[in-house]
Structures are given as C-alpha cells and as structure tokens.
Amino acid sequence: MEESHYQRLITALKKGEEKGITEIYDLYADALYGVIHRIVTDEGQASDCLQEVFLKIWENGKSYDSDKGRLFTWMSRIARNTALNVLESKGYKNQKRIQTDEKIVSINEKYSTTDKSEWMDLKGIVNQLPEKYQEIIFYCYFKGYTQKEVSDELNIPLGTVKTRIKDALKKLRTIYNYEFKNIAILVMVYWLCC
Amino acid sequence: MDKEKILQSNLLEKYAAGIASKMEEDMVHQALSLFPELRSELNQIELSLEKVATENKIKAPERIKASILQEIQNRKDSPKVTPMQYSQVIKSPINWSAMAATLIIGAAVSGVFGWLNHQNQQAEILQYQKELSILKDECENDKMLFAFTNDINTQKVSLRNDDQGFTALGYWNQNEEKGLLQTLNLPSIKENQSYQIWADVKGEMIAVGLVEKDAFVANSFVDLKYLAQAESINITIEPKGGSDKPTVSNLILSGTI
Numbered sequence: 020m021e022e023s024h025y026q027r028l029i030t031a032l033k034k035g036e037e038k039g040i041t042e043i044y045d046l047y048a049d050a051l052y053g054v055i056h057r058i059v060t061d062e063g064q065a066s067d068c069l070q071e072v073f074l075k076i077w078e079n080g081k082s083y084d085s086d087k088g089r090l091f092t093w094m095s096r097i098a099r100n101t102a103l104n105v106l107e108s109k110g111y112k113n114q115k116r117i118q119t120d121e122k123i124v125s126i127n128e129k130y131s132t133t134d135k136s137e138w139m140d141l142k143g144i145v146n147q148l149p150e151k152y153q154e155i156i157f158y159c160y161f162k163g164y165t166q167k168e169v170s171d172e173l174n175i176p177l178g179t180v181k182t183r184i185k186d187a188l189k190k191l192r193t194i195y196n197y198e199f200k201n202i203a204i205l206v207m208v209y210w211l212c213c
Numbered sequence: 214m215d216k217e218k219i220l221q222s223n224l225l226e227k228y229a230a231g232i233a234s235k236m237e238e239d240m241v242h243q244a245l246s247l248f249p250e251l252r253s254e255l256n257q258i259e260l261s262l263e264k265v266a267t268e269n270k271i272k273a274p275e276r277i278k279a280s281i282l283q284e285i286q287n288r289k290d291s292p293k294v295t296p297m298q299y300s301q302v303i304k305s306p307i308n309w310s311a312m313a314a315t316l317i318i319g320a321a322v323s324g325v326f327g328w329l330n331h332q333n334q335q336a337e338i339l340q341y342q343k344e345l346s347i348l349k350d351e352c353e354n355d356k357m358l359f360a361f362t363n364d365i366n367t368q369k370v371s372l373r374n375d376d377q378g379f380t381a382l383g384y385w386n387q388n389e390e391k392g393l394l395q396t397l398n399l400p401s402i403k404e405n406q407s408y409q410i411w412a413d414v415k416g417e418m419i420a421v422g423l424v425e426k427d428a429f430v431a432n433s434f435v436d437l438k439y440l441a442q443a444e445s446i447n448i449t450i451e452p453k454g455g456s457d458k459p460t461v462s463n464l465i466l467s468g469t470i
Contacts (some may be wrong), residue, residue, distance in 0.1 A: 037285060049270035050263075056271050062412050066274050074282045074288075086244055086252075088229070091261045095266060104339075108284055122407070135227035143268025160262060162232045162267070164412070172271040176436050177354045180426045184222035189427055195261035 020046075029090060032080040040077045047091060048073070051098045057137075057161040058102035068105050072098045099163045144194045152187035159184060216248045221430055225251070229258040234344045263299055287385075356436065361386065361393070370446050372468035383437070383446040385470050392437030394422060394446070402426050402450055408437070409451040411459050412443035423455045445469045 020028075028046075031039025052069050075097050083093055103123045138157030145153055158164040158172065166184070170177045219225065219240075227233040245251055258267045271320055272359075361367060362384050370383030384393040394410055402408065409430065410422035421438040437446075450463040 028416060037282065040285065041278075041282065044281065048273045048278070051266060052273040053269050053271040055268060062274075066277055069273055069277055070281050070284070073277075075285060077281075077285055078288075085247065089263065091263045091266070092229055092231070092259045092349065095262075100232050141265075141269055145265045145268070156230075156265065159227075159232050160265065161294070163232065165232060165347055165350070166227075167354070169346065170354075177351075178434050181223050184226050186425070186428050188223075188226040188229070188261065191261045191265065192257050195256070195264055196387040 025090075029083070029085060032076070032083065032090075035077065035080060036081045039080070042071065043090075043094075047094060051094060052147060054095055054098045054161060057205065058099065058163055059105050064105055065102075067100050069098075072101050075101065102165050108182060127173070143200065144191065145192050148190055150188060152190060154189045155180070155183045156191070216244070216251065219244050219248075220254065221250065225255050225258055229255060229456050235340055236344060253425070335361070361389070361391070362395075364389075369468060370468040370470050371382065372446060372448065372466035374466050377465075379466055381466050381468075382450060383468055383470070385439075385443070385446075387441070390439045390441070392421065392439045392443075394435045394437055394444075394448075396429070396433055396435060399429075399431075400450070402429075406450055407451045407453050407455060408465075409448045409449050409455045409459065410437060412437075412442055413441045413445040413447065414442050415444075418447065418459045419443075419457060420457075424451060429435055443470055448464060 023204060028039060032043060033094050048069065051072060053067065055068050055072065056062075056065045059068050072094070076094055079097075083090065087093075099122065138161075139150075141153055141157060141161075144158055148156070155169065158169045159166075164172065166177060166180045169175075170180045173180075175183075224237060224241060225234065226243075228238060233241065241255075245324045289423070308345060362369075364386060367384050367386040370385055372381040373379070377400065378398065380397040381399065382395040382397070383399060384391075386392070392412075396408075399408060404426055404428055406448045408424045409420060411418040412422075419440060421440060421443075422435050424435055446468050447459065447464060448466040449459045449461075450465060451460060
C-alpha cells in the first residue's frame with residue numbers, strides 16, 4: 020500500500036468515517052482473524068470476538084497514535100487482548116467444560132488446545148526460519164503467551180526465551196528485507212522492459 | 214534511558230509482537246519520543262510481523278462485515294436525543310410524563326456511566342494483575358537463579374584474562390547437572406563472529422554453549438550443556454554459527470573447574 024493511501028486510511032479511521040473502517044476491514048480482517056482464531060479456537064466465539072475487535076477499532080480510532088506504532092500493530096494488540104479476555108471469561112470456560120463431557124475438568128485453554136505441532140502449519144516467510152524461531156513466534160505472536168509461559172511450555176530457561184524472541188525477529192527482518200528488495204528489483208526491471 | 218540498552222534488549226520486539234507489559238509499553242513510548250531514530254528500527258520489526266500475520270491469515274466468516282457495519286450504524290443512531298418542544302412547556306407548566314421520562318433517562322444514563330466506569334476500573338485492575346503476575350514470574354526466575362548460583366553444590370569457576378581485563382564467571386552444579394555462564398566483561402566481536410564456550414573433557418574440547426553477536430547481552434546468563442567430567446571452561450571467538458573445534462589462537466578466557 021502506498022504511503023499516501025495508508026495515511027488517508029488513518030485519517031478516515033480517526034474521523035470515525037464508515038468508509039475508513041470498511042476498507043480497514045477489507046484489508047486486515049482476515050489477518051486479525053488469524054490472530055484471534057489461534058487463541059479462541061471456537062469458531063462462533065472467534066467470530067464474535069472479531070466483531071468486538073472491529074467495534075473497538077472504530078470506537079477508539081481517534082486515540083490511535085501513529086507515532087507509537089503502525090496501525091496493524093495497534094489493531095493486532097486489540098485483537099490479541101480481546102481474544103485473551105474471551106479465553107479468560109467465565110462463559111467461555113463454562114462452554115468448554117460442557118464440550119468436554121460429563122467429566123468436568125478445569126481447563127487452562129491456552130495449554131489444553133495447543134497442539135505441539137500447530138506452529139508447523141505456519142506459512143510464508145516465517146517458514147524460512149529455523150524451527151526453534153518459528154515455534155517462539157507462534158507462541159508469542161499468535162497465542163499471546165508471556166515469556167514465562169513460553170519458558171514453561173517449551174521447558175527452556177526464561178533467559179533463552181528472551182534471547183530467542185530477539186533473534187527470531189532479527190532473522191525475520193533480514194528475510195523480509197531481502198524479499199522486499201527482490202520485489203523492488205523485479206518491479207524496476209519490469210518497468211524498464213515495458 | 215539508554216538507547217543502546219533498548220536496542221540490545223528485546224523490548225522493541227516484545228512491543229511489536231504485542232506481548233510487552235503496560236510498563237514496558239510506556240518505556241517504549243518514552244524511548245520513541247527521546248530517540249526518534251528508534252522509530253525506523255521498530256517499523257522494520259512491525260512490517261515483518263505484519264507480513265507474517267498476513268501470510269497466516271484465516272478467512273473471516275462473510276456475515277461479520279455486514280454485522281459490524283450494522284452495529285456501527287446502530288451506535289451512530291442511538292445517542293440522539295430529541296429536544297423538548299417549547300410549545301409543550303407552555304401548555305402545561307408541570308408535565309409529569311416528561312418529568313418522569315427525564316428522571317428515568319437520567320437514572321439510566323447515570324447507571325450506564327456507572328457501569329462504564331466500573332468496567333474501566335475492572336479492566337485496569339485486570340491489567341495491573343497481569344503486570345503483577347509477569348513481575349512475580351520474573352522475580353521467581355531471579356530467585357531461582359540466585360538460589361542456583363548460591364547453592365552450596367554450585368561450583369564457581371572464575372574465567373579471567375588479567376592482561377586484557379576480560380572476565381566471566383561459570384557456575385557448575387554436579388547435583389543438578391547444570392551449567393551457567395555469566396558474561397561479565399568480554400571483548401567486543403564483529404557481526405560475523407560469535408563467542409563459543411568449550412568444556413575440556415580428558416583433553417578433548419567439547420562445545421557446551423554458543424552466543425551469537427546479535428544475541429549477546431553484557432552481564433547476562435548463558436545456559437551451558439553440563440558435562441560430568443569437564444575439567445575447565447574456555448571461551449573462544451569463532452565464526453558466526455560456531456566451529457566444530459576451538460580456534461586456539463582465539464582463546465580469550467579459561468577457568469579450571
């Protein structure tokens with residue numbers, strides 16, 4: 020997206036214009052739903068959560084400050100926090116209890132629904148990272164785990180988790196920049212040839 | 214606030230990934246206003262994560278968009294209050310039904326404000342509880358580290374190079390079969406280099422740890438692979454990714470267990 024278009028989108032959001040939220044939905048809903056659905060696995064609840072997230076985005080749009088980060092970062096933070104709140108809510112836990120049958124067990128949803136190999140399904144540039152980095156991005160970014168929770172889940176020291184988060188994102192940036200440069204070169208070549 | 218320390222820590226990464234605590238978020242905001250050049254650093258991290266999210270999107274159900282737009286429309290329409298007509302006031306000096314309606318609306322509005330206030334307070338309490346929990350976890354981790362380094366069975370191994378002033382401290386615990394290295398003062402290395410830690414086992418050097426340049430944080434703890442028969446801990450500077458065998462000429466520190 021061109022910078023001027025991106026800025027216009029932000030202006031429309033800050034003014035609470037319906038066309039702004041419509042375009043933001045078209046551009047980002049699926050990516051935000053990807054974040055939400057990996058935390059709230061129940062489809063109905065995940066859909067409700069997405070709706071709640073967009074209403075929050077619309078209502079709080081005027082308080083978004085682009086000096087503090089990109090629009091998607093701000094929106095994905097809202098999405099992740101809303102999804103984690105749903106997960107912690109009594110209603111969601113009760114529903115999960117009913118689904119778990121007569122044998123009522125206390126559920127810590129974060130842990131109980133995470134298939135150990137779920138992170139292996141990640142696609143795109145993250146897939147080019149070594150497995151240990153894919154895993155850390157999955158748990159922190161998509162599941163909303165704290166560093167301590169990752170440490171417990173993967174049975175690795177907290178210090179290693181901290182280092183691994185930094186390394187993972189550094190390597191991700193390198194791959195992203197490399198791909199971005201390649202695309203820019205291809206566009207330039209195409210433009211010159213035409 | 215030190216810019217280099219922020220760059221070396223994983224604060225910007227945690228912020229971009231949305232897992233920073235409220236306190237850490239405030240620190241990032243403060244850092245961004247003090248050092249605007251950090252903005253481009255953060256922007257790069259954000260863009261790469263945005264790409265990851267986009268590449269791993271899940272198709273949202275079709276009905277949601279219409280439902281959101283409808284709800285926005287409802288919320289836009291609902292707060293409108295029709296002003297009372299002046300002529301109505303003239304007709305009846307005491308309009309009981311209007312007064313009753315006003316009282317009901319007033320009570321409802323005050324109830325809604327009270328409820329919103331309560332919700333905000335609850336959200337704040339939840340946020341503080343979450344931060345407290347994170348701090349407790351970190352404190353617990355530090356306590357465990359303190360307990361390990363001060364355990365009577367933990368042997369401290371001093372690694373010194375007095376000529377050049379380099380120091381590190383090893384912790385070796387036979388009972389727990391665990392090794393740690395505290396990087397106190399190591400020489401700086403290039404981007405394509407790393408520190409590699411070796412244990413001497415019966416004359417053979419076996420790699421027990423590796424710290425890449427970009428992951429190195431001064432005075433931090435590095436987990437080491439525990440080897441029961443290790444006689445010494447040694448640190449060499451090796452090419453990025455480490456070597457199969459130590460480069461003896463690049464030996465910077467050594468300490469006997």
